[in-house]
Amino acid sequence: MACVNPDGTLTASASSILRALTSPATPDQVARATDLPLYRVRSGLREMVEAKMATEHEGLYERTDLGAAKSHA
Amino acid sequence: METERNTSQPATSLPRLGQPAPMFEAVTTHGVLKLEDFKGSWLVLFSHPADFTPVCTTEFLGFTQLYPEFKKRNVALLGLSIDSIYAHIAWVRNIEEKFGVKVPFPVIADLNKEVATAYGMIMPGESKTETSRCVFVIDPEGIVRAMIYYPLTTGRNMNEIVRLIDALQTADKYKVATPANWQPGDKVIVPTPNTQEMAEERVAKKGEYELVDWYFSKKTLSKTGV
Numbered sequence: 001m002a003c004v005n006p007d008g009t010l011t012a013s014a015s016s017i018l019r020a021l022t023s024p025a026t027p028d029q030v031a032r033a034t035d036l037p038l039y040r041v042r043s044g045l046r047e048m049v050e051a052k053m054a055t056e057h058e059g060l061y062e063r064t065d066l067g068a069a070k071s072h073a
Numbered sequence: 074m075e076t077e078r079n080t081s082q083p084a085t086s087l088p089r090l091g092q093p094a095p096m097f098e099a100v101t102t103h104g105v106l107k108l109e110d111f112k113g114s115w116l117v118l119f120s121h122p123a124d125f126t127p128v129c130t131t132e133f134l135g136f137t138q139l140y141p142e143f144k145k146r147n148v149a150l151l152g153l154s155i156d157s158i159y160a161h162i163a164w165v166r167n168i169e170e171k172f173g174v175k176v177p178f179p180v181i182a183d184l185n186k187e188v189a190t191a192y193g194m195i196m197p198g199e200s201k202t203e204t205s206r207c208v209f210v211i212d213p214e215g216i217v218r219a220m221i222y223y224p225l226t227t228g229r230n231m232n233e234i235v236r237l238i239d240a241l242q243t244a245d246k247y248k249v250a251t252p253a254n255w256q257p258g259d260k261v262i263v264p265t266p267n268t269q270e271m272a273e274e275r276v277a278k279k280g281e282y283e284l285v286d287w288y289f290s291k292k293t294l295s296k297t298g299v
Binding site for chain 1: 103109113
């Protein structure tokens with residue numbers, strides 16, 4: 001995974017994406033909040049969902065308890 | 074009589090202008106990316122023959138130098154070569170070390186040649202194992218709008234790619250065409266009449282445009298574009 005280091009810690013961009021999910025947000029909103037390119041946010045959110053750090057419902061992303069814990073670790 | 078096919082070679086396709094770009098999901102230096110991740114922005118997908126080669130390095134420096142111009146125009150850049158992800162990472166780090174330039178865009182590591190094959194990037198007459206210097210301009214809806222093919226020997230002109238983007242975006246926005254060597258601010262081509270009635274009206278209204286003949290009119294785009 002591009003967002004999770006081999007030791008389980010998150011990359012800076014992954015942490016930034018999760019921190020932007022304090023409330024449900026679209027990829028566009030996360031891109032504006034993090035100043036990351038939209039393609040990178042879409043890819044990162046896909047990985048966060050796969051790693052169970054975020055969930056997606058009708059285009060809105062929300063972080064899980066695991067995601068919240070990881071983003072502040 | 075049906076020709077025998079060499080089933081050991083993958084079928085090579087070539088994208089067509091005006092048609093959807095071939096979908097892909099690929100390992101890149103910025104993680105796994107799909108074509109749909111770029112929806113909503115323009116995309117310049119470009120291939121280079123190999124990492125750690127001199128012409129390719131000058132092209133990466135050129136694309137990086139013009140990155141702000143692409144970004145200003147809502148254009149994402151995405152490189153590709155048939156090299157491993159580790160070669161890509163080592164190369165962009167080497168470029169930063171030797172040239173002081175950090176490559177900001179992702180590069181596809183297309184070791185299984187899947188994307189290269191879908192986009193017709195391999196020219197066997199040049200090389201069976203490396204992509205030629207191909208450029209695909211894909212619009213925000215995922216449609217291929219322009220293609221450029223350059224040989225292994227010859228580095229591309231990034232200013233021309235920016236100019237091409239300007240021309241396409243101007244054509245889309247103002248429903249005009251652009252003449253040879255057009256630069257932003259130059260006169261644009263008014264679309265040619267395609268009925269006899271329209272041709273007569275065009276000639277009758279010649280004061281509105283710089284008219285040479287019914288099929289050849291130019292105009293200046295005002296600040297409002299009208």
